[in-house]
Amino acid sequence: MKMQESEINEAFRAEVREWMAQHLTGRFAPLKHASGLGAEGYDAQLAKEWEQELAKGGWTGLGWETLYGGRNVPLAQQVIFHEEYVRCGGPGRIGHIGETLLAPTLMAFGTPEQKQRFLPGILAGTDYWAQGYSEPGAGSDLAGIRTKAHRDAATGEWVINGQKVWTSWAHESEWVFVLARTDEVGASTASPRHAGMVLLLVPIKQAGVEVRPIRQITGTSEFNEVFFDGARTEGALHLGPVGDGWKVAMYLLGCERGASTLGQQAHFRYELDLIIDLARRNGAARDPLIRQRLAKADMGLQTLRAHALRSSDESTPFRVASVSKYAWSNWHRDLGELAMDVLGEQGELVLRDPAFSALQQLWLVSRADTIYAGTNEIQMNLMAERALGMPR
Amino acid sequence: MGPAFPFDEELRTRAIMDLSLNEEQKMIAESAAVFLQEKCSTAQVRKVSETEGGLDRALWQEVLDMGWCSVALPEAAGGMGLGWRELVLLQEQMGYHLACVPFFDAVVAVTPLWQALSQTGQGLGVVERLAASGRICVLGMTVRGELTATATVKLEGDELVLNGQWSQVGSGAHADVFLLPATLPCGSLGLLEVHAKEEGLSVQALTTVDATRSSADVMAVNVRLTGAAVLMHGEALRSLWAQTRNLAAIGLAAEQVGVAERALNLAVEYTKERQQFGKAVGSFQGVKHRAAQMLVKVETARSAVYAAAFIADSADVTSDLSYFAAQARTDATEAALFSTRESIQLHGGVGFTWEFDPHLFFRRAQASSQRMGTVEQWRELVAARLLDESVTEAA
Numbered sequence: 001m002k003m004q005e006s007e008i009n010e011a012f013r014a015e016v017r018e019w020m021a022q023h024l025t026g027r028f029a030p031l032k033h034a035s036g037l038g039a040e041g042y043d044a045q046l047a048k049e050w051e052q053e054l055a056k057g058g059w060t061g062l063g064w065e066t067l068y069g070g071r072n073v074p075l076a077q078q079v080i081f082h083e084e085y086v087r088c089g090g091p092g093r094i095g096h097i098g099e100t101l102l103a104p105t106l107m108a109f110g111t112p113e114q115k116q117r118f119l120p121g122i123l124a125g126t127d128y129w130a131q132g133y134s135e136p137g138a139g140s141d142l143a144g145i146r147t148k149a150h151r152d153a154a155t156g157e158w159v160i161n162g163q164k165v166w167t168s169w170a171h172e173s174e175w176v177f178v179l180a181r182t183d184e185v186g187a188s189t190a191s192p193r194h195a196g197m198v199l200l201l202v203p204i205k206q207a208g209v210e211v212r213p214i215r216q217i218t219g220t221s222e223f224n225e226v227f228f229d230g231a232r233t234e235g236a237l238h239l240g241p242v243g244d245g246w247k248v249a250m251y252l253l254g255c256e257r258g259a260s261t262l263g264q265q266a267h268f269r270y271e272l273d274l275i276i277d278l279a280r281r282n283g284a285a286r287d288p289l290i291r292q293r294l295a296k297a298d299m300g301l302q303t304l305r306a307h308a309l310r311s312s313d314e315s316t317p318f319r320v321a322s323v324s325k326y327a328w329s330n331w332h333r334d335l336g337e338l339a340m341d342v343l344g345e346q347g348e349l350v351l352r353d354p355a356f357s358a359l360q361q362l363w364l365v366s367r368a369d370t371i372y373a374g375t376n377e378i379q380m381n382l383m384a385e386r387a388l389g390m391p392r
Numbered sequence: 393m394g395p396a397f398p399f400d401e402e403l404r405t406r407a408i409m410d411l412s413l414n415e416e417q418k419m420i421a422e423s424a425a426v427f428l429q430e431k432c433s434t435a436q437v438r439k440v441s442e443t444e445g446g447l448d449r450a451l452w453q454e455v456l457d458m459g460w461c462s463v464a465l466p467e468a469a470g471g472m473g474l475g476w477r478e479l480v481l482l483q484e485q486m487g488y489h490l491a492c493v494p495f496f497d498a499v500v501a502v503t504p505l506w507q508a509l510s511q512t513g514q515g516l517g518v519v520e521r522l523a524a525s526g527r528i529c530v531l532g533m534t535v536r537g538e539l540t541a542t543a544t545v546k547l548e549g550d551e552l553v554l555n556g557q558w559s560q561v562g563s564g565a566h567a568d569v570f571l572l573p574a575t576l577p578c579g580s581l582g583l584l585e586v587h588a589k590e591e592g593l594s595v596q597a598l599t600t601v602d603a604t605r606s607s608a609d610v611m612a613v614n615v616r617l618t619g620a621a622v623l624m625h626g627e628a629l630r631s632l633w634a635q636t637r638n639l640a641a642i643g644l645a646a647e648q649v650g651v652a653e654r655a656l657n658l659a660v661e662y663t664k665e666r667q668q669f670g671k672a673v674g675s676f677q678g679v680k681h682r683a684a685q686m687l688v689k690v691e692t693a694r695s696a697v698y699a700a701a702f703i704a705d706s707a708d709v710t711s712d713l714s715y716f717a718a719q720a721r722t723d724a725t726e727a728a729l730f731s732t733r734e735s736i737q738l739h740g741g742v743g744f745t746w747e748f749d750p751h752l753f754f755r756r757a758q759a760s761s762q763r764m765g766t767v768e769q770w771r772e773l774v775a776a777r778l779l780d781e782s783v784t785e786a787a
Contacts, residue, residue: 009408083406139587197427291775292768298778299696299719299771306699307692310411323688377677383687384680388660391675 005076012077013084020088028053032089033270035361044172051125059085060099061123068107068115069123075312082263086270093263094169094213098122102177105252109240117170118175118201130170130204130225132178135247137161140378142179142277143193143256147228149180149200156235158200160208160228166372169210170204170224177239178202178228179249189205197245199252201237208232218364256373261328262308268301268332271362274355275339284342293338300331319387326379329369336366407706411698411714413481424460424485432489434749440492441603447566448492455491456526461499469519475705476639479503480646480697487650490604490752494563494706497530499731500533500643501562502571504636505531505583509623518623520599522585532558532610535766537637539629543574543612552622554584554592554615562763564608565597571623572610582625584756590615602759604752636718640765642700645717645724648693648760652727655735655753656686664741675741682734689727715777718770725767 018123024032028050034042054060063078064070072080093099103122118209121127138144147162160180170176188195204211208231213221240248274296279285285294304327311321339349339359351357370376384390394615413421441447455461464479465471472478479500485496506523509515522529533539543556556574561567569587586593592615598607624632639775660683663674673679702715707713732754736743743750761767 006408013406026396077748079408191542276778285775285779288772291779292771295718295771295774296722298716299722302699302715302719303692303696303723306409306411307695309409310695310698313412319687320691323691326684326688327692380681380684381677384674386685387687388656388680389664389670390680390683391658391664392749 005042009076009080012073013080016059016081016084017088019059020085020090023053023057024050024089034091035267035358035365042091048125048128048172050091051093051095055123055125055126060125061103064103064123067106068103068119079262079309079312080287083266086162086263086266090390092171092267095122095128097131097168097173098127101131101252101255102129104255105239105248109248110249111236113236113241114201127175128169128173130167130173130176130224130226132136132164132167132202134166134321136165139166140375142249143183145179145197147178147180149178149182149198151235152232158198158202158233158235158237159244160200160202160231160233164228165214165223166228167211167224167226168222170226171213171221173204176202176204176226177252179245182242182245184242186241188241188243188247190246192244192245196243197249198242199239199245199248200233201239202228202231202233206231216364217367218361253373261324262305262312265301265305265308265328268304268328268335271339271358272297272301272335273341274359275335278355278359279342282342282344284344285297290338290342293341295330297335297338300334304328304331321378322387323382325374326376326383330376332369333366336363339363393711407703409699409702411702417478420463421481421485424482425488427454428485428491429491432491434490434752437490437492437604437752443699444492445565445597446492446600446604446606447494447563451491452493452528453526455493455495461494461526462524464468464503465506465519465523466510469506469516469736470524476642476701477698479643480701483643483646483693484653484697487647487756488654490651490654490756492604493650494528494530494566494605496640496644496647497563498528498567501531501533501636501640502529503643504632504639504674505571505624508628508632515623520583521568528563528566529569529571530561530563532561532568532570534571535560535562535763536766536769537583537640537739539573539583539633541573541575543572545574545576545582545584547577548616550618552584552617552619554586554612554617557611558610560598560607561610563606564610565606566597567595567608570610572612574626576622580626581629582622583629584617585623586612586615586617586621588615592616600756600759604756605759635713637764638713639704641717641721641770642697642704642713644694644760644764645699645700645720646726648728648757649690649697651753651756651760652686652690652693652724652731655728655731655750656683656690658750658753659683659686659735659738662742668739679738686727686731686734687724689730693720693723693727696720706784714773718774720762720769722770724760725757726751729761732757 031046031050058071061070062073062081064072066072099122103119108116133142135145135147137146147160149158149160152159160178180198180200182196183196185196208229210227212222212225214225215221216223277295279294284290307324307327311324341361343356343359351360385392440446459472460482462471463474467473476490482502492544506519509519543554546553554574560570567588569585571585572584573581592613594611596609598609599605616641663679664672666673700720703716704713732750735750738753739748739750742748
């Protein structure tokens with residue numbers, strides 16, 4: 001039986017490789033190995049067309065139920081897809097907020113009309129979503145949000161006022177989901193700080209919404225500030241119960257794990273291979289301390305993979321799953337520092353060769369890893385309080 | 393062009409490993425935890441360490457009776473025919489409870505030898521006689537897990553005459569049988585079965601920093617043996633040893649995960665109770681964050697150990713497990729060292745007392761860190777293979 005299963009998996013792996021070889025070529029060639037927005041060769045328009053190409057090939061919504069147009073393939077094959085995709089040079093996915101965060105939340109909380117309206121566009125790679133959670137006064141303490149939503153008595157529409165920040169890809173998205181405060185408490189049983197919230201689905205391209213890119217330490221912009229000044233959305237476009245938006249928002253954050261994180265690790269593998277290759281060429285590989293760090297990094301990545309496989313199952317205890325974000329983000333940040341030490345003397349110069357500039361970008365970009373999606377400090381609080389039961 | 397990678401890359405980076413525990417494995421782990429919880433309190437561990445030289449004979453007999461020592465032996469040899477995934481679960485519990493039985497030295501480290509011997513009818517007889525007998529059989533390897541060739545065997549008539557010394561043999565003070573490496577008259581390395589009571593063999597028990605475990609220097613002066621004492625030699629022994637080092641390192645890593653987890657749990661329990669400034673010290677972020685870092689190391693090391701055990705069970709016997717052994721061993725060693733050090737720190741003043749338990753685990757973590765190769769040695773092994781070997785193109 002094992003044999004049979006592995007044969008099916010290998011056939012699937014071959015299918016992914018063959019499709020990638022045939023399609024990530026020609027006009028899509030510049031996207032090869034591009035990590036995402038701001039990276040060399042990453043043209044957002046082209047990346048969207050690439051998502052549509054993937055959709056035509058049946059590679060989006062792999063784990064979705066067939067009811068929603070997905071392929072419902074087993075976890076092992078989702079792992080294979082995400083890993084082979086990156087090995088074949090597949091670029092960073094521009095649609096991941098829609099596909100891996102919003103879609104499962106829509107499936108869990110959306111009305112039939114919402115599912116029908118939004119899932120097909122996410123699956124086809126035609127609609128892109130941004131996440132409107134953080135605010136200038138609400139980072140780690142997300143419950144401190146102040147953006148307000150109320151209903152227009154005349155039209156029944158939602159009217160939104162406030163500001164969001166760190167909104168990835170808002171300038172390339174059609175929609176944003178916005179966590180806002182409302183006076184309607186509904187049937188919420190949440191604590192006072194968490195009650196009276198609503199998660200709204202809001203079109204970005206309208207007069208009441210202004211998107212301003214933030215220039216990051218990399219010099220490029222993925223993140224934005226988004227201002228809502230009387231922005232509007234339809235009265236039926238709240239996701240889940242009004243007043244219980246916090247619960248829906250938390251469910252969405254919980255979707256960020258599983259097979260897709262293995263794709264991220266396959267990209268880490270690519271970065272580490274660049275560093276190993278450089279160390280072999282420039283002599284850093286002869287330094288005994290650099291050798292120890294490279295071996296440690298290589299084995300550390302395999303441990304992250306083993307841990308992701310061990311915790312990909314939904315029945316994984318929180319204790320096991322809770323360490324993942326801290327583990328991968330700190331591994332990756334260390335890798336950025338190692339990249340610079342392997343670059344050595346050259347590292348102080350702005351380098352034009354893409355093979356080198358990618359390593360400098362890694363050094364800078366990886367500083368964000370231990371900050372977004374729960375800082376190291378918040379992650380450690382969660383582990384201590386919820387996994388180890390230490391007092392608040 | 394990417395770097396050459398001489399390890400089996402398919403195995404290393406593509407194996408879809410199911411690391412969840414099946415029902416039987418859960419049962420093994422849970423029953424071991426319940427049993428050792430009852431039999432192996434730290435009070436009992438202290439008593440055995442102080443008065444029995446680190447061997448709890450009653451416990452060893454019960455461990456034998458439950459069949460734990462034959463979990464990974466083939467059914468033909470009276471074993472359960474299970475594998476490394478099950479052995480590592482038992483090892484974790486052995487570490488967690490600091491069980492004073494030679495489970496690593498006399499079970500885990502010799503399992504590859506018993507498995508190899510079980511392949512032949514003659515070898516099967518040896519396994520039945522030694523492995524299934526309950527006698528404590530230990531390998532005369534160095535602390536770092538090597539077989540030395542300095543001892544010699546001379547042929548006198550039909551008899552073999554063994555002379556040599558083996559230092560710091562793990563669990564040596566309690567061994568009934570030693571499996572000792574020596575250079576045979578033909579020049580190849582052999583592994584010899586030598587009973588502790590054999591005339592000319594002297595065993596000098598050593599005092600250990602980790603008193604839950606014994607060690608001994610062994611010396612042979614004209615020990616006379618028959619040809620049947622040579623259990624394995626030459627190429628067969630060399631390849632067995634390459635696998636043994638890797639498998640034993642994985643087994644030891646599992647024990648270190650257990651040690652790390654216990655040190656973490658002790659710290660969490662203590663800091664929940666201990667009050668300062670009017671509240672439990674476990675409510676302070678500085679304390680919580682340290683405990684969280686311990687948890688990260690424990691759980692990621694456990695994943696590395698389970699992955700290595702999975703590969704050990706599914707890979708072909710000739711495949712190179714050294715990468716997985718290195719990964720499990722370095723992660724688990726660092727987890728055990730970090731967790732036991734920080735456990736003392738988080739206990740504050742009482743962490744420095746003999747009375748409180750953290751130092752028991754601190755001692756074990758340090759002692760184990762030197763066995764079967766250090767973190768630096770395993771990393772250098774991986775570094776050499778990652779960085780030094782030239783690309784060999786298939787002809």
